[in-house]
Amino acid sequence: MKARSAGEKHDSARSGNRASSPEADWRLFDLYAPSDEHALLAETLRTFVEREVEPQAALHDREERFNRPLFRQAGELGLLGVTLPERFGGAELDAVAAVQVLEALSSSDPGFGLALLAHSFLFAHNLWVNGSEAQCARFLPAVVRGDHVAGMCMTEPAVGTDVLAMQTRARPAGEGWILDGVKTFITNGGVDAETLGDVFIVYAATGERSLSAFLVEKGMEGFRLGQKWVDKLGMRASFTAELVFDGVQVPAENLMGEVGQGTRHMMRNLEIERLTLAAQGLGIAQRSLQVMVAYANERKSFGRPLRDLGQIQRYIAETFAEYRAARAYVYDTARRLSFTGTGQRVDADATKLFGAQVAKRAADAAMQVLGGAGYMGENVVERLWRDAKLLEIGGGTLEAHHKNITKDLSRNPALIA
Numbered sequence: 001m002k003a004r005s006a007g008e009k010h011d012s013a014r015s016g017n018r019a020s021s022p023e024a025d026w027r028l029f030d031l032y033a034p035s036d037e038h039a040l041l042a043e044t045l046r047t048f049v050e051r052e053v054e055p056q057a058a059l060h061d062r063e064e065r066f067n068r069p070l071f072r073q074a075g076e077l078g079l080l081g082v083t084l085p086e087r088f089g090g091a092e093l094d095a096v097a098a099v100q101v102l103e104a105l106s107s108s109d110p111g112f113g114l115a116l117l118a119h120s121f122l123f124a125h126n127l128w129v130n131g132s133e134a135q136c137a138r139f140l141p142a143v144v145r146g147d148h149v150a151g152m153c154m155t156e157p158a159v160g161t162d163v164l165a166m167q168t169r170a171r172p173a174g175e176g177w178i179l180d181g182v183k184t185f186i187t188n189g190g191v192d193a194e195t196l197g198d199v200f201i202v203y204a205a206t207g208e209r210s211l212s213a214f215l216v217e218k219g220m221e222g223f224r225l226g227q228k229w230v231d232k233l234g235m236r237a238s239f240t241a242e243l244v245f246d247g248v249q250v251p252a253e254n255l256m257g258e259v260g261q262g263t264r265h266m267m268r269n270l271e272i273e274r275l276t277l278a279a280q281g282l283g284i285a286q287r288s289l290q291v292m293v294a295y296a297n298e299r300k301s302f303g304r305p306l307r308d309l310g311q312i313q314r315y316i317a318e319t320f321a322e323y324r325a326a327r328a329y330v331y332d333t334a335r336r337l338s339f340t341g342t343g344q345r346v347d348a349d350a351t352k353l354f355g356a357q358v359a360k361r362a363a364d365a366a367m368q369v370l371g372g373a374g375y376m377g378e379n380v381v382e383r384l385w386r387d388a389k390l391l392e393i394g395g396g397t398l399e400a401h402h403k404n405i406t407k408d409l410s411r412n413p414a415l416i417a
């Protein structure tokens with residue numbers, strides 16, 4: 001496949017659309033697999049999830065362990081760089097492919113999905129869209145193969161939602177920069193309790209309300225693992241850590257983009273971040289639904305299968321309708337998402353706002369349908385229920401989405417219809 005620029009990406013899914021030739025019936029358009037490449041990806045994901053992801057998911061959750069070998073396997077299958085150009089080892093697909101990956105993985109192991117999301121979208125995709133060709137050539141191939149584990153550092157102990165108030169500072173020194181500060185809750189901050197992740201995009205203040213982004217690598221003096229967050233509620237197959245930057249000397253070539261462009265990079269990347277987090281919600285809802293339908297068919301109460309009971313039917317039917325609505329919204333937003341465009345925040349926020357809550361309600365409904373069995377750790381529903389909550393916090397809280405959506409619609413009511 002020929003490499004295309006980020007700007008051209010937006011149209012690539014349409015050009016590959018199986019229903020796009022003049023004689024084709026537009027009603028044949030498949031929102032969930034619009035091209036042959038997407039259909040192939042769906043098949044690859046189905047096999048990978050069934051054979052490799054599902055058998056290890058419960059154990060890695062219980063042991064709170066990131067599955068490094070599985071991550072390499074995902075790299076070998078091309079799943080770590082679905083949106084990146086082929087010249088960096090990517091599959092050169094679009095946001096629909098990104099959503100497919102996260103939906104499929106999260107139907108089995110949302111924690112592993114979160115680690116992939118941080119690596120592939122918060123770091124790799126972000127670097128590709130906002131960094132230089134030289135930086136991409138230097139960092140992306142090892143990241144796409146899964147040889148290096150990567151992440152993105154925005155949140156700090158004292159600053160989360162109010163991101164512009166961040167306290168991590170970068171000051172010019174000689175040819176480069178000196179970085180000081182602490183970042184926390186960083187997915188892939190460590191690979192395990194002893195091992196730092198390999199490379200990170202780190203946002204830091206470079207002036208009054210001016211943020212810039214830096215590429216910080218394992219081995220740079222003054223860069224180390226801080227607190228390892230253990231005993232998380234969910235997403236336990238992803239490793240979460242605090243990272244400490246203590247006078248880290250960052251060479252000039254590791255500045256991503258220009259000085260002061262950090263906020264723009266961050267906001268642009270939040271769109272794919274929120275969309276893929278919404279896709280995690282789809283995976284959780286889909287699996288919850290499958291489990292509750294199967295259980296309602298098998299389990300009998302008062303001599304009848306649970307499926308005959310009106311209250312149980314309500315859990316199933318409501319979840320199904322919400323899942324289908326969320327799925328259509330997420331895939332439709334993905335179809336239209338331009339990686340370099342702006343003004344798409346409202347749907348990125350709204351898909352995540354909705355997808356997160358659909359996932360949580362779906363897992364909760366599944367647990368209710370399963371009764372005591374759903375509450376037990378040996379049932380997948382218990383894990384999905386814990387994992388779902390993160391989607392209401394990470395990548396923007398529900399309240400942050402409320403604020404953004406209202407602001408965008410107030411400024412531009414034409415976004416409504």
Ligand SMILES: Cc1cc2nc3c(=O)[nH]c(=O)nc-3n(C[C@H](O)[C@H](O)[C@H](O)COP(=O)(O)OP(=O)(O)OC[C@H]3O[C@@H](n4cnc5c(N)ncnc54)[C@H](O)[C@@H]3O)c2cc1C
Binds near residue numbers: 390393397
């Ligand atoms: C498992 C996990 C993984 C994560 N991975 C990463 C990562 O890889 N990289 C990274 O940078 N961060 C990561 N985060 C951090 C995450 O993005 C933040 O937790 C999130 O943005 C919220 O910030 P906070 O926790 O500081 O909460 P705060 O911002 O302190 O908010 C606390 C509460 O106040 C509300 N609030 C704050 N401001 C407002 C407002 N203006 N209006 C209304 N309500 C408001 C919030 O909605 C929330 O309910 C991760 C978090 C978790 C739990």
